[in-house]
Amino acid sequence: MTLPIPQLQIRQQYAKLGIDYDIGRQEIRQPRAAFELTTERPKLDIHAETGVLYIDSSKAWDALGHGPFLETMNRIYARAREVALQGIAKIVEDGNRLAAIHEGGNAIAEIAREKGAEFFEFEFMGDASFDNVDLHYEPGKLDIQVEDGKVNLYTHPNPPEHNYTRGKLDIYMMQYPKVEIIPPQIDIKV
Numbered sequence: 001m002t003l004p005i006p007q008l009q010i011r012q013q014y015a016k017l018g019i020d021y022d023i024g025r026q027e028i029r030q031p032r033a034a035f036e037l038t039t040e041r042p043k044l045d046i047h048a049e050t051g052v053l054y055i056d057s058s059k060a061w062d063a064l065g066h067g068p069f070l071e072t073m074n075r076i077y078a079r080a081r082e083v084a085l086q087g088i089a090k091i092v093e094d095g096n097r098l099a100a101i102h103e104g105g106n107a108i109a110e111i112a113r114e115k116g117a118e119f120f121e122f123e124f125m126g127d128a129s130f131d132n133v134d135l136h137y138e139p140g141k142l143d144i145q146v147e148d149g150k151v152n153l154y155t156h157p158n159p160p161e162h163n164y165t166r167g168k169l170d171i172y173m174m175q176y177p178k179v180e181i182i183p184p185q186i187d188i189k190v
Contacts, residue, residue: 006184016175024167034156042149049140056134062126075124 061067097107126132 006186008184009182011180011182013175013178013180015173015177018170018172018174020168020170020172022167025165027161027163029161029163031158031161033158034154036154038152038154040150040152043145043147045145045147047143047145049142051137051139054134054136054138056136057132059126059129059132059134063128063132065125067126071126072124079123 058067062071065072094111097111101107
């Protein structure tokens with residue numbers, strides 16, 4: 001008779017872990033940069049003196065007989081001798097014609113007719129010319145001062161804002177490990 005061999009039973013239970021977690025949250029925000037722009041206008045300063053126009057029309061007035069009194073008298077004085085000599089010559093000529101009455105003709109009537117039609121001209125005016133008015137223009141001074149404008153640009157970058165909310169992680173034992181050894185029943189009778 002053969003006897004059965006006793007057997008040892010081993011039962012094993014594995015551990016079970018439980019994990020409970022929530023994901024963390026992350027927020028990143030970037031505020032816009034502060035931006036300031038100012039301008040200074042350019043400045044323009046103009047200082048202008050008026051020009052001066054000189055007009056000298058004394059030669060024109062002199063040619064019309066309305067020139068300076070002293071200059072007119074000097075011309076009359078300069079020509080007076082010539083005019084007096086011409087007058088004396090005319091008187092001598094008329095006297096000679098009257099002296100030649102014996103040659104015939106009516107010298108008195110002829111002299112009277114000539115005296116009635118005679119026009120005595122005495123030039124005491126200046127020369128008439130298209131260039132009797134002198135013009136002279138002196139432009140005024142022009143001073144321009146320019147001051148450049150400016151553009152001022154100021155920027156201030158803002159740092160990013162980072163918020164992080166931590167998640168949770170819970171690890172726990174749902175089932176502990178165990179080993180169970182069951183010995184055989186030994187009931188042997190001899």
